[in-house]
Amino acid sequence: MKQQNNNTAANSFPVWGVRGGFFQKRLALSEKGAKDFITGTLFTTLLDIALMLPAVFIFLFLEEYLNKVINPSSYVLHGFWYYVLLGIGFMLIMFFIAMLQYKSTFTTIYDESANRRISLAEKLRKLPLAFFGEKNLSDLTSTIMNDNTDLEHTFSHAVPQLFASVISIVLIAIGLFFYNWQLSLALFWVVPFAAAILFISKKLINKENKIGYQNKRDVSEKIQEGLDTIQEIKSYNQEDTYVEELHKTIDTYEKQLIRGELLTGMLVNSAQSFLKLGLAGVIIVGANMVAAGSVSLFVYFIFLMISASIFNPVNEVFNNLAALLYLNVRINRMNEMQAMPIQQGETDFKPDNYDIEFHDVDFSYGEGKQVLQNVSFTAKQGEITALVGPSGGGKSTSAKLAARFWDIGKGKITLGKQDISKIEPETLLKNYSVVFQDVVLFNASIMDNIRLGKRNATDKEVMRVAKLAQCDEFVSKMPQGYETVIGENGETLSGGERQRISIARALLKDAPIVLLDEATASLDVENETKIQAGISELIRDKTVLIIAHRMRTVANADRIVVLANGGVAETGSPEELKNQKEIFSKMMERQMHPIQN
């Protein structure tokens, strides 16, 4: 069974070409979100039109009663209570439309925003590790959290209002032109000019927005960098330099913000002021028409009332103009993330055996230098294969490639004769227990941290593997034993304790392939010896790929692969390689007699 295409996998984000597809693509909405957006816009339009009801009420009332004052013999059809009921009716209509508009824009937008965040997080989960090497993590968090929060605001306030004000003004304008085209012309002549001001200024504001967005990201990256490297900053007395750089970055952002606000404010104010000329037009033209007797005082009065409030929704749009123009920048960022290619493959994977074979593998990280070249070796099931060699030779890279953390450039890596690049990464990784030197722990209890290896493991199972991994010794000294919470990334533990938890986790997972990359490097010799029993259980009958700088750790391996300068320099049993007197034997010598060397 082939894994679903990335675009359809998570909450249909975004599926082009279906109904509402235009809004989906343009506004980075889900299929449901696009439909909700259309409903929200319709209700906002209805509300904008309903806001004219007080004017309609006054129109109807005055038409009847003013007529009576001017012409006492005229007949009054409706009494006082009719107008009381009509007023209440209009108020109820406005109330219900406002309620529906609120629900269809605000409530649904927050649902959509939650879905969008989940969808982006889901996408991130599926991206290859290569992606995270190239991207700044604070930038990704900022896209998922901050950009989405800003979009929430823009989608609930500005975007439906933008569409609604255009639709409602066109509809009201058509009605008014039929009623009195001269006064309507006096009111609406300003619209094309105000639109032109905005259209022309859009480019300017967009340019400022782009710079402002980049500056904002620079600030959050700088803060993140400071937090990540706080230890180094303190130990090398770099506080002043860091604070100075942070000041500079914030200063640039602040200046840009002020420049952007001034520009937007200036352009928006000129467009808003221009719209006011519509009311002035009605006052002047209407007064002349009343004087000439071509329009009644009453119609003039009604037009004045409508003119005073008809552009209110547009002003609301103008007030959110910067956010509206920012929309594109943010949506492009999200679409960019959604469009990133993910690793795909078969989800139905049942190999005959668990031999890992590298066939002429070439690999480089991104555009950088070639890290592996023509690497070929086999790690057999039931055997321990040790990768050794000088630092930077490509050992960790090979171990990670064996689990498809990255995809290779040339050649092939197979597991049980099946090409791993054709197997869906999560399916593949179910077959691996991995212990790296950089252990990642969660701010949870020790029990839960170990249970990560097998979610449904009982407490008894967890304790058994914890004992094998020599966790008992330090856990028994903790206040709540296995229930002790170990802080963010296990900050309350030593390096060796963290590694033991990681080994217990791998023991619990009990997968057929075991990758141990400097898994015991942080342990002292005594603890490493004690833990060997646990490791022996972990690796029994499995395919084991082990990386260690300590030669005593790899001395019991069945096969040694020496990686140097990105290629396989030697391969054979430890005994064979010792006799060859090349890299491996020299490394052994050097560690056994460090002084002579």
Ligand SMILES: Nc1ncnc2c1ncn2[C@@H]1O[C@H](COP(=O)(O)OP(=O)(O)OP(=O)(O)O)[C@@H](O)[C@H]1O
């Ligand atoms: N994420 C990465 N992005 C770019 N280059 C990398 C990355 N990881 C490793 N490299 C480079 O790839 C080469 C091989 O690194 P690798 O970690 O595989 O070596 P190693 O043999 O495991 O070294 P060591 O014994 O020091 O751990 C090195 O030149 C290293 O700088």
